[in-house]
Amino acid sequence: MTHASFRVHVDPDRCQGHNRCYSVSPDLFELDDLGMSSEVGAGMVPAGLVSQARLAVANCPEHAISLTEAPEINPKINTEVQP
Amino acid sequence: MTSRHPPVEDFANDFDHTDPAWVADPYPIWDDLRQRCPVAHSDRYGGTWLPVTHDLVSEVAYDHEHFTSRSVVVSARRPGPDDLPAPIGLSPPITSDPPFHSIVRRMLLPAFTPTPTAALEPFTRELCRELLRATEGRTTFDAALEYAQHIPVRVIVRYLGFRQEDADMFRSIIRLVLEEVDLPVEEREERFTEVDAFMDAQIEDHIAHPRDDLTSFLLEAEIDGHKLPVEQVRGTMVLLMIAGIDTTWSAIGASLWHLAQHPEDRRRLATEPGLMDTALEELLRAYAPVTMARLVATDFDFHGHPFKEGDWLLLPFPAANRDPAVFENPGQVRLDRARNRHAAFGLGRHRCLGSNLARMELRVALEEWLARYPDFELSDPNAVTWSAGQVRGPRTLPVAILRNGS
Numbered sequence: 244m245t246h247a248s249f250r251v252h253v254d255p256d257r258c259q260g261h262n263r264c265y266s267v268s269p270d271l272f273e274l275d276d277l278g279m280s281s282e283v284g285a286g287m288v289p290a291g292l293v294s295q296a297r298l299a300v301a302n303c304p305e306h307a308i309s310l311t312e313a314p315e316i317n318p319k320i321n322t323e324v325q326p
Numbered sequence: 327m328t329s330r331h332p333p334v335e336d337f338a339n340d341f342d343h344t345d346p347a348w349v350a351d352p353y354p355i356w357d358d359l360r361q362r363c364p365v366a367h368s369d370r371y372g373g374t375w376l377p378v379t380h381d382l383v384s385e386v387a388y389d390h391e392h393f394t395s396r397s398v399v400v401s402a403r404r405p406g407p408d409d410l411p412a413p414i415g416l417s418p419p420i421t422s423d424p425p426f427h428s429i430v431r432r433m434l435l436p437a438f439t440p441t442p443t444a445a446l447e448p449f450t451r452e453l454c455r456e457l458l459r460a461t462e463g464r465t466t467f468d469a470a471l472e473y474a475q476h477i478p479v480r481v482i483v484r485y486l487g488f489r490q491e492d493a494d495m496f497r498s499i500i501r502l503v504l505e506e507v508d509l510p511v512e513e514r515e516e517r518f519t520e521v522d523a524f525m526d527a528q529i530e531d532h533i534a535h536p537r538d539d540l541t542s543f544l545l546e547a548e549i550d551g552h553k554l555p556v557e558q559v560r561g562t563m564v565l566l567m568i569a570g571i572d573t574t575w576s577a578i579g580a581s582l583w584h585l586a587q588h589p590e591d592r593r594r595l596a597t598e599p600g601l602m603d604t605a606l607e608e609l610l611r612a613y614a615p616v617t618m619a620r621l622v623a624t625d626f627d628f629h630g631h632p633f634k635e636g637d638w639l640l641l642p643f644p645a646a647n648r649d650p651a652v653f654e655n656p657g658q659v660r661l662d663r664a665r666n667r668h669a670a671f672g673l674g675r676h677r678c679l680g681s682n683l684a685r686m687e688l689r690v691a692l693e694e695w696l697a698r699y700p701d702f703e704l705s706d707p708n709a710v711t712w713s714a715g716q717v718r719g720p721r722t723l724p725v726a727i728l729r730n731g732s
Binding site for chain 2 (some may be wrong): 259262
């Protein structure tokens, strides 16, 4: 089945470590030793977590997070990011 | 608190952040200025600017070319020739500019991520319970003085590795540093000397007896293979103490002040634990305690205003949080506000280092309070007083308990 899939990305130059995304969705984001955030794995968003990803975007004070629609599901990439 | 300055008649051209009208309720003032200016000016404190929109506040926060953080508390005293110059400043990294700023900040960040913060949670929870136990059986008491103010000071005192008995002295010093900004210069200098002497004694003790706390962490920290100069350690300790106490005290107090007046919000928070995350952010947005400051680094034109090197600029994150261009119905507190890019902890590279700690303290303080006192109200709304200066929160908050928790 083909349906829209999403990818989330944290811009490391913009992230200041507010940790809002991690608080909203600990499955999609991880923190380094300094508390700076990045997307887990390749950033592919499982279908059930799309609304969490949108909330993360809408709560980042630095506008550091982007959510983009990937063209279509690539089963190979998708299996890599299964939690 | 009475201002030592003449009362303000025109906030667009003569504002003063210690004026009684601003202290009592700054929001209508900022709303009005947002329509009219939106950059206000005042000759007070030697010349101060005030942008009040989210856009302009962000622009300044991200601009390290035209603004310096060398001093971040507006007072009659500006950094003098004997003070540590930019980019270090007196209390790094809050008073530091790039590139030095990020070096010190990177050193401190690991001590303030969610993991070490979570380690302080059991202490914080027990502390809140102890403070609430002390109010047992009373129908009215002061929630600011007997509850909120003790929480952050005792948590940071514990983290820095000082004795809990020193907490009271800290609070009085902080009040002088942050709130009495219109004291004569000599009097303020004297207070700072007291703080330095206390810190020096702590540093000596920690050098002789290293332990697992933030003070020893700072003394052992290295930048490029070198330990930090003692005056820098001291400056950073003073910063952590000042920055961590009045601010969080204010956030806890303002949140309780709100809940005391909104039974529906109290009921929802007590019965819907899942609401706590958005509720905390919304309370932080609506009642953000901290206004920062910058010094203008160089003469330049800021949206038609002639900024001069050495002018003060107040950076009111609380005003940015009330900008209708960014927040729908900003004056309304909605505990389930889902989209909330508020700037309570600042924006850009000076984002509050202790934001994780502050959020933990605020959450635990509200959870424990609501578990014990799910229903309460202001016992005398006219007796509530607010702090003056750049940190806003209730300093007297008499509440009446209507119902005890089970």
